[in-house]
Amino acid sequence: MKVITVLLLFFYCVVSGKAWSNEYDQGDDGYRLWLNYTFIENDTQRLLYLRQIANVQLVGQSDTISIIDRELKKALPTLLGNSINWSTNVPQSNGLIISKANSTLRHNYKLDHSLKMINNEGFIIKTVTDQKQNQHVLVTAKSDIGLLYGTYRLIQLMQTGKPLSDVNIVESPKIALRMLNHWDDLDRHTERGYAGESIWDWHKLPQYKEQRYFDYARANASIGINGTVVNNVNANSLILTPAWLEKVRSLADIFRPYGIKIYLSIKFSSPQQIGNLSTSDPIDPNVQKWWQGKAAEIYKLIPDFGGFLVKANSEGQPGPGDYGRTHAQGANMLAKALQPYGGNVIWRAFVYSHEEKTERSLQAYNEFVPLDGQFEKNVSIQVKNGPIDFQPREPFSPMFGAMPKTPLAMEFQITQEYLGFSTHLAYLATLYKEVLDADTRVKGIGSTVAKIIDGTLVNKNITAIAGVANIGSDRNWTGHIFGQANWYAYGRLAWDHDLTADEIAQDWIKMTLTQEQSSVNSITNMMMRSRENIVNYMTPLGLHHLMDTGHHYGPGPWVDNLGRDDWNPVYYHRADDYGIGLDRTSKGTNAVSQYATYWQTRFEDPAKTPQPLLLWFHHLPWDYTMPSGDTLWNELVKHYYRGVVATEQMEKDWLAQKNHIAPHQFNQVKMALEIQVEEAKWWRDACVLYFQTYSKRPLPNGLSKPDKSLDYFKSLTFPYAPGQG
Incomplete structure (x- = not known):
C-alpha cells in the first residue's frame, strides 16, 4: 500500500510540475550572508571573467594562504559555472595571479610606487601584462592578510558585476582597529541581542569548535573586520580565570589566520573578585602587579591578544572612581600592563554618575x-x-x-536596541554616514568626525572603530535578513568611510539577494529610506529616549517612575501644556556650549537648528511656526503618520520582489515587515495620544484617529522581551 501511495505521489508531482522537495527546498535561508556565490547569469560578463581568470596561480604557504585557496575554489567555479585551472606557475595565458609582492613581481609589473601607498593590511588589484603579452589580473600585498583582503575584494567585484579589465585598485584601511563588540554573557544570554543566544558555546569550548566560529571569522575577514571583543562590557571576572582563558585561546586560534585579534571586556574589580586582593585601586602596587601578571598569563596563551575593553564607573560598574581616581589613572594602569606585549586599552566614555545631577548629555564630555x-x-x-x-x-x-591629544574611537550600534530589534528593517549605513560625515568645525570647515577617528585631522597613535554586534545563533545570524546589511555596511565603512550608503546597499543586495537590476534599484530605495521611516514613527524632530522601561521595546513616553530621572522618557521630551522638547541652549542645560562656535550659534537658535534635531535642543510651544508654515503640533503628528505610510509602502515594494528573491529569504522579510507595519502604527498611536494630552489640539485634517485608547497602550507589558540587560 505504501509503495502505491509513493508512486501515486510521484506521478502527481511529475504531472503537476511540483518538485519533490518544494515544501522544504526554498533556496538560500540567509546563512551564507553576502558570501552567497550564486552563478553569474549575465553571460557576457561571465565570459569576460572566464577569459581573464580561468587560470589561477596562488603563491605562498601559510594558514591564511590555505584560506585563500579554499575561498577561491569555493567561489570561482560556482560564480562562473566552469572548472578553473590551478597552477604553481605563472599562467601561460590570461589568468589570475595571487602573490605577495616579491622582487620578481615588483620588477616585472612596476609595483614599487603602488606598494608605497599601502600598509601591511592593504592590497593591490591590477591588470598587468607579462613579457609574453598575456594579460593577468594580479592581486598582491605586503602580507598574507593583505592578500586575503584583496582576494575577498576580487570576489566582491565579480559578485557585483564590476569589470576586471584595466582594473587598478590600491587600497589600505583608513582605520587601524576595526572591531566588533559582542555584548554576550558567559551563560549565552546576549544583552541587546535579538537573534537568539550567543554564538559562543562556552561550555563546550575549548575542545568543541563549531563550524559557525570559522564561518564567523570568514564573514568578518571578507569585510575587513580585524578585531572582536567576545564578551559583554558588563563583564564577568570569570573570563580572566585560567579555565576560561583556555576557551578564549581556542577562539583566538581560529580567528588568527583570518587576521582577527581577540579582545576581552574586563571587570575593573577583578583583582578582588578572582585575585584575592582587598582592593582594586589602580595606584595600589599589588593591584598593578596583579594586572601585570594577568597580562603575562594571557599573552603566553594568546601571543597576538588585542587588549582590554573597559566599561568603568557607568551604570553601576566598578571603576577607578570608586577610589577617588580618574579614568586616566585607571586606564593607564591597565595600559602599562599591556605595553610590553603591544596590547591596547579601549576605555569606554559611556559614563554617567548616580550622584551627578548635570543633564546626562553633558556628563561624558x-x-x-x-x-x-x-x-x-x-x-x-x-x-x-x-x-x-x-x-x-x-x-x-x-x-x-x-580631545585633540587623545585617540578617540567611534562606537556604533549594529544591533537595533532602539530601532525595532530584529523585526524592523532599518538600514543603518545612513545613520553611520550621517555621523561620520558630520563636520565638527573644531578646526574649520572639513573637520569631520571621520577625520578625527582616522587620525588625519590630528595624528594619533591608535585609530579605532567599534560596532556593537547584532550576531546571534539564529540560522540567518542577525534575526532579520536586512540586519546582515548593517553588519556588512559597518565593516565596509570601517575600512573606507568615504564609501556611500547607496553603493554599499547595492553591493550587499547583489551579493546576498538578487542581481536583477530593477529589483536591486527598488530594494536600494527601500533601504535608503528605512531608517528615516523609523525616526518618523518613533522619535521625529529630535525627540529621543521614548522607549518603554528596561527592555526598550515599544513606546513609553509616559514613563516617569524609574530609579533616576534620566532613565525616564519624560526627562527627555519635557512635554507640558506649553510645548515639548529639552532646552539645551544657554538658557537651558547649556549642552550647546560643548560644541564648536559654529554649532553653538546654530543650535542656540531654533530657526537655525537643523529641523531633524529641533526638539533635541529646544523646548518649543505647540503652536511654534515651522518652516512649512504649519504648527509644531501638526508637523510632529504628520511625521508620525508619514512614518507609518512609508513603512506600508516598503512592505508593498518588498512584495513586488517575490520572483527575484529566494523563497526563504523573501518570506523571512515578508513576515518581519508585517510585524513592522503593525508596530509602526503602535508607536504612532501611543505617542500621538500621549502628547495630545498636553497639546490639547486635534489631529491635522485628513488623519484618522487611533482605534485604541492611551490607557490600552499604557497597559501593555513585555516581561520576556529579548535582549534585556
Missing part, C-alpha cells in the same frame, strides 16, 4: 575632556556616536574634536 593628554599612548577612548545612547537620531557627540 565633562568627565573626559579635562583628562585630554593624560592617557598612555596605547589607550583609546571609545565614544558613542551621540551624547545619549544609540537613539534613532542624535547629534554627533561633542567629544569628537574636543
Whole structure:
C-alpha cells in the first residue's frame, strides 16, 4: 500500500510540475550572508571573467594562504559555472595571479610606487601584462592578510558585476582597529541581542569548535573586520580565570589566520573578585602587579591578544572612581600592563554618575575632556556616536574634536536596541554616514568626525572603530535578513568611510539577494529610506529616549517612575501644556556650549537648528511656526503618520520582489515587515495620544484617529522581551 501511495505521489508531482522537495527546498535561508556565490547569469560578463581568470596561480604557504585557496575554489567555479585551472606557475595565458609582492613581481609589473601607498593590511588589484603579452589580473600585498583582503575584494567585484579589465585598485584601511563588540554573557544570554543566544558555546569550548566560529571569522575577514571583543562590557571576572582563558585561546586560534585579534571586556574589580586582593585601586602596587601578571598569563596563551575593553564607573560598574581616581589613572594602569606585549586599552566614555545631577548629555564630555593628554599612548577612548545612547537620531557627540591629544574611537550600534530589534528593517549605513560625515568645525570647515577617528585631522597613535554586534545563533545570524546589511555596511565603512550608503546597499543586495537590476534599484530605495521611516514613527524632530522601561521595546513616553530621572522618557521630551522638547541652549542645560562656535550659534537658535534635531535642543510651544508654515503640533503628528505610510509602502515594494528573491529569504522579510507595519502604527498611536494630552489640539485634517485608547497602550507589558540587560 505504501509503495502505491509513493508512486501515486510521484506521478502527481511529475504531472503537476511540483518538485519533490518544494515544501522544504526554498533556496538560500540567509546563512551564507553576502558570501552567497550564486552563478553569474549575465553571460557576457561571465565570459569576460572566464577569459581573464580561468587560470589561477596562488603563491605562498601559510594558514591564511590555505584560506585563500579554499575561498577561491569555493567561489570561482560556482560564480562562473566552469572548472578553473590551478597552477604553481605563472599562467601561460590570461589568468589570475595571487602573490605577495616579491622582487620578481615588483620588477616585472612596476609595483614599487603602488606598494608605497599601502600598509601591511592593504592590497593591490591590477591588470598587468607579462613579457609574453598575456594579460593577468594580479592581486598582491605586503602580507598574507593583505592578500586575503584583496582576494575577498576580487570576489566582491565579480559578485557585483564590476569589470576586471584595466582594473587598478590600491587600497589600505583608513582605520587601524576595526572591531566588533559582542555584548554576550558567559551563560549565552546576549544583552541587546535579538537573534537568539550567543554564538559562543562556552561550555563546550575549548575542545568543541563549531563550524559557525570559522564561518564567523570568514564573514568578518571578507569585510575587513580585524578585531572582536567576545564578551559583554558588563563583564564577568570569570573570563580572566585560567579555565576560561583556555576557551578564549581556542577562539583566538581560529580567528588568527583570518587576521582577527581577540579582545576581552574586563571587570575593573577583578583583582578582588578572582585575585584575592582587598582592593582594586589602580595606584595600589599589588593591584598593578596583579594586572601585570594577568597580562603575562594571557599573552603566553594568546601571543597576538588585542587588549582590554573597559566599561568603568557607568551604570553601576566598578571603576577607578570608586577610589577617588580618574579614568586616566585607571586606564593607564591597565595600559602599562599591556605595553610590553603591544596590547591596547579601549576605555569606554559611556559614563554617567548616580550622584551627578548635570543633564546626562553633558556628563561624558565633562568627565573626559579635562583628562585630554593624560592617557598612555596605547589607550583609546571609545565614544558613542551621540551624547545619549544609540537613539534613532542624535547629534554627533561633542567629544569628537574636543580631545585633540587623545585617540578617540567611534562606537556604533549594529544591533537595533532602539530601532525595532530584529523585526524592523532599518538600514543603518545612513545613520553611520550621517555621523561620520558630520563636520565638527573644531578646526574649520572639513573637520569631520571621520577625520578625527582616522587620525588625519590630528595624528594619533591608535585609530579605532567599534560596532556593537547584532550576531546571534539564529540560522540567518542577525534575526532579520536586512540586519546582515548593517553588519556588512559597518565593516565596509570601517575600512573606507568615504564609501556611500547607496553603493554599499547595492553591493550587499547583489551579493546576498538578487542581481536583477530593477529589483536591486527598488530594494536600494527601500533601504535608503528605512531608517528615516523609523525616526518618523518613533522619535521625529529630535525627540529621543521614548522607549518603554528596561527592555526598550515599544513606546513609553509616559514613563516617569524609574530609579533616576534620566532613565525616564519624560526627562527627555519635557512635554507640558506649553510645548515639548529639552532646552539645551544657554538658557537651558547649556549642552550647546560643548560644541564648536559654529554649532553653538546654530543650535542656540531654533530657526537655525537643523529641523531633524529641533526638539533635541529646544523646548518649543505647540503652536511654534515651522518652516512649512504649519504648527509644531501638526508637523510632529504628520511625521508620525508619514512614518507609518512609508513603512506600508516598503512592505508593498518588498512584495513586488517575490520572483527575484529566494523563497526563504523573501518570506523571512515578508513576515518581519508585517510585524513592522503593525508596530509602526503602535508607536504612532501611543505617542500621538500621549502628547495630545498636553497639546490639547486635534489631529491635522485628513488623519484618522487611533482605534485604541492611551490607557490600552499604557497597559501593555513585555516581561520576556529579548535582549534585556
